[in-house]
Amino acid sequence: VKRRPTQKDVARLAEVSPATVSYVINNLSGGNIRISDETRRRVWKAIEELGYQINVNARSLRTQKTQLLAVMVPDLTNPFYPLMIRGAQSLAEENEYQLLVYDTNDSKERELIFIEAMLRRRVDGVVLVSFHLEVQDAIRLLEAGIVIVSVGGRLRDAGFDVIATPEREAACDMVEYLLLKGHRRIAHLSGPQDTPAGRARLEGYCQALSQAGIAFDERLILPGTFTHDRTVELIHAFLDGISEEDRPTALFAANDLMAIDAIQTFKKRGYKVPGDIAVAGFDNIPEAEVIEPPLTTVGHDARNMGWQAVKLLLERIESEEDLQPRTVSIPYYLVPRTSA
Amino acid sequence: VKRRPTQKDVARLAEVSPATVSYVINNLSGGNIRISDETRRRVWKAIEELGYQINVNARSLRTQKTQLLAVMVPDLTNPFYPLMIRGAQSLAEENEYQLLVYDTNDSKERELIFIEAMLRRRVDGVVLVSFHLEVQDAIRLLEAGIVIVSVGGRLRDAGFDVIATPEREAACDMVEYLLLKGHRRIAHLSGPQDTPAGRARLEGYCQALSQAGIAFDERLILPGTFTHDRTVELIHAFLDGISEEDRPTALFAANDLMAIDAIQTFKKRGYKVPGDIAVAGFDNIPEAEVIEPPLTTVGHDARNMGWQAVKLLLERIESEEDLQPRTVSIPYYLVPRTSA
DNA sequence: TTGTATGCGTTATCAA
DNA sequence: TTGATAACGCATACAA
Numbered sequence: 001v002k003r004r005p006t007q008k009d010v011a012r013l014a015e016v017s018p019a020t021v022s023y024v025i026n027n028l029s030g031g032n033i034r035i036s037d038e039t040r041r042r043v044w045k046a047i048e049e050l051g052y053q054i055n056v057n058a059r060s061l062r063t064q065k066t067q068l069l070a071v072m073v074p075d076l077t078n079p080f081y082p083l084m085i086r087g088a089q090s091l092a093e094e095n096e097y098q099l100l101v102y103d104t105n106d107s108k109e110r111e112l113i114f115i116e117a118m119l120r121r122r123v124d125g126v127v128l129v130s131f132h133l134e135v136q137d138a139i140r141l142l143e144a145g146i147v148i149v150s151v152g153g154r155l156r157d158a159g160f161d162v163i164a165t166p167e168r169e170a171a172c173d174m175v176e177y178l179l180l181k182g183h184r185r186i187a188h189l190s191g192p193q194d195t196p197a198g199r200a201r202l203e204g205y206c207q208a209l210s211q212a213g214i215a216f217d218e219r220l221i222l223p224g225t226f227t228h229d230r231t232v233e234l235i236h237a238f239l240d241g242i243s244e245e246d247r248p249t250a251l252f253a254a255n256d257l258m259a260i261d262a263i264q265t266f267k268k269r270g271y272k273v274p275g276d277i278a279v280a281g282f283d284n285i286p287e288a289e290v291i292e293p294p295l296t297t298v299g300h301d302a303r304n305m306g307w308q309a310v311k312l313l314l315e316r317i318e319s320e321e322d323l324q325p326r327t328v329s330i331p332y333y334l335v336p337r338t339s340a
Numbered sequence: 341v342k343r344r345p346t347q348k349d350v351a352r353l354a355e356v357s358p359a360t361v362s363y364v365i366n367n368l369s370g371g372n373i374r375i376s377d378e379t380r381r382r383v384w385k386a387i388e389e390l391g392y393q394i395n396v397n398a399r400s401l402r403t404q405k406t407q408l409l410a411v412m413v414p415d416l417t418n419p420f421y422p423l424m425i426r427g428a429q430s431l432a433e434e435n436e437y438q439l440l441v442y443d444t445n446d447s448k449e450r451e452l453i454f455i456e457a458m459l460r461r462r463v464d465g466v467v468l469v470s471f472h473l474e475v476q477d478a479i480r481l482l483e484a485g486i487v488i489v490s491v492g493g494r495l496r497d498a499g500f501d502v503i504a505t506p507e508r509e510a511a512c513d514m515v516e517y518l519l520l521k522g523h524r525r526i527a528h529l530s531g532p533q534d535t536p537a538g539r540a541r542l543e544g545y546c547q548a549l550s551q552a553g554i555a556f557d558e559r560l561i562l563p564g565t566f567t568h569d570r571t572v573e574l575i576h577a578f579l580d581g582i583s584e585e586d587r588p589t590a591l592f593a594a595n596d597l598m599a600i601d602a603i604q605t606f607k608k609r610g611y612k613v614p615g616d617i618a619v620a621g622f623d624n625i626p627e628a629e630v631i632e633p634p635l636t637t638v639g640h641d642a643r644n645m646g647w648q649a650v651k652l653l654l655e656r657i658e659s660e661e662d663l664q665p666r667t668v669s670i671p672y673y674l675v676p677r678t679s680a
Numbered sequence: 681t682t683g684t685a686t687g688c689g690t691t692a693t694c695a696a
Numbered sequence: 697t698t699g700a701t702a703a704c705g706c707a708t709a710c711a712a
Contacts, residue, residue, distance in 0.1 A: 026707080055704090062707050
């Protein structure tokens with residue numbers, strides 16, 4: 001481990017001043033800086049020779065820009081988020097930004113830890129997929145000059161950019177699809193009701209039922225978590241607690257992770273899917289294709305969401321004036337397979 | 341967006357020198373620095389009052405430590421890696437390090453881009469899950485004082501720490517299991533042979549056959565990629581090209597991603613799994629449980645691998661002297677399910 | 681067309 | 697028990 005060369009070393013070797021090295025590296029030419037081609041060549045040669053690489057850290061201190069973006073997600077083991085991160089990374093990389101990834105494991109405490117860490121780290125922007133943060137928590141980032149884009153609809157209307165799927169409409173469409181298939185008793189395995197995604201999907205469910213003139217039946221709502229936690233038990237408890245004639249003929253789960261757990265549980269208990277009970281999900285994660293029967297679900301392009309998120313961040317970071325808050329709506333589509 | 345307070349501001353408010361603020365923040369007390377409790381109180385009060393947060397960047401410049409670790413993975417959409425990252429993050433977080441995640445999408449070019457970026461970024465350590473890097477590429481990091489741990493066995497014996505599952509033994513065990521089930525014609529859907537994981541799993545396959553006195557048949561080796569790319573076509577081509585009597589009764593795939601593609605393809609062509617052909621995989625990703633039939637596979641604890649990787653990194657970063665290269669072997673276990 | 685000098689926010693050395 | 701002060705490596709205003 002040897003000392004790494006600095007611009008000073010390069011300057012010495014190229015027989016120019018450190019400032020000139022900086023000019024060359026940043027390829028300055030506009031304004032009143034004009035470096036001769038001859039000098040540029042000498043500097044680049046010295047850079048090559050020494051294997052000089054800029055110290056991003058030192059530059060950050062000076063420019064007040066870290067070239068660092070962060071992505072906070074609630075559950076990295078939900079395959080939706082790795083896809084999103086891929087999309088985010090592809091654009092970040094093109095622009096020579098790096099991506100900090102933080103999995104909060106669905107914990108409010110860790111969401112707050114994340115905020116503090118980013119504040120200290122002086123990242124340039126963050127993509128928040130938050131389930132628990134309050135607007136005021138996010139505001140702290142804005143005050144510190146850290147740009148935010150919120151994915152998934154919690155944290156709206158707080159002056160930053162939002163990326164969202166029209167969840168309510170999508171859920172409504174899916175339930176209409178089930179109705180079209182002739183189902184009249186449709187249960188809903190919901191997401192947490194303190195998340196906008198959870199709420200919106202429930203609302204869509206209600207809306208479709210009401211449009212079809214079907215009365216809302218509270219016993220058909222299973223309060224889920226969006227995660228693997230406790231979903232299986234929840235289904236068991238539900239089935240144990242309902243009579244055969246009251247049993248729904250279809251279940252709309254608020255996401256695929258839970259839908260898959262549901263299918264597994266139904267099968268384990270000897271119900272045929274979709275014969276005895278049809279199941280539909282939301283997200284179209286890779287497992288949805290693989291499970292038997294393949295899951296009917298709502299697709300939305302995770303990769304695109306990540307890409308768009310970074311796009312909004314970069315635009316805001318690079319823009320001089322304050323941009324108006326923007327909303328990007330991600331298209332969704334029904335993915336009919338055999339589970340419903 | 342207002343200017344953020346610095347130690348100077350804190351110092352002014354607390355009526356002490358900036359140095360003292362730094363002492364208090366870093367809780368210095370050993371050596372010849374001894375700050376009175378009264379002063380400490382005043383400083384903390386000022387910190388609270390101003391909402392001061394340290395600038396990690398500036399500190400990095402001074403200390404030459406960024407508190408940044410990076411994880412490079414070949415395919416974030418392989419659920420194995422998100423799990424590994426979770427494990428890595430949990431330990432990193434405890435020690436107030438942040439994690440940079442980089443998905444190379446199995447491209448050598450991007451692996452090299454990653455190296456360069458980390459060199460410029462001055463991260464303290466990297467976890468490499470590399471499929472393409474040469475030892476010399478990694479050495480560049482070491483020369484720059486960046487600590488490395490290599491996961492998965494490529495890049496061995498180059499002076500840095502390694503985390504690996506005994507892949508050969510595990511593969512051998514799995515094939516022995518298939519033999520025990522009475523299979524005599526066992527095909528292998530291999531990983532790329534320029535990766536150690538790919539090679540080791542093939543070796544294990546060969547070893548088990550040879551121990552059972554079964555001749556190696558080259559026609560039963562399908563050269564796979566470890567990814568979804570082209571796996572389905574590969575299987576189709578294989579089945580098209582083989583007579584019914586030559587058809588194997590079992591397939592050992594070098595990872596679950598490919599095993600699952602194989603099962604899907606077999607089913608699509610009307611073969612019963614495991615009746616007509618048994619299938620076994622490697623990794624025990626979440627999908628393996630979900631597919632029909634559930635996949636018999638080899639499990640190894642991805643989360644633990646990530647955790648161990650960061651442990652090795654931190655030990656090396658914090659240690660004064662040069663540690664000897666260490667190897668952590670991750671236990672594996674057969675997960676018998678119904679596909680084989 | 682290039683060099684000098686300063687400051688970004690810390691930490692660490694030395695002196696008081 | 698504390699305070700001056702000098703780096704860390706870079707970018708930039710200003711001078712030459």
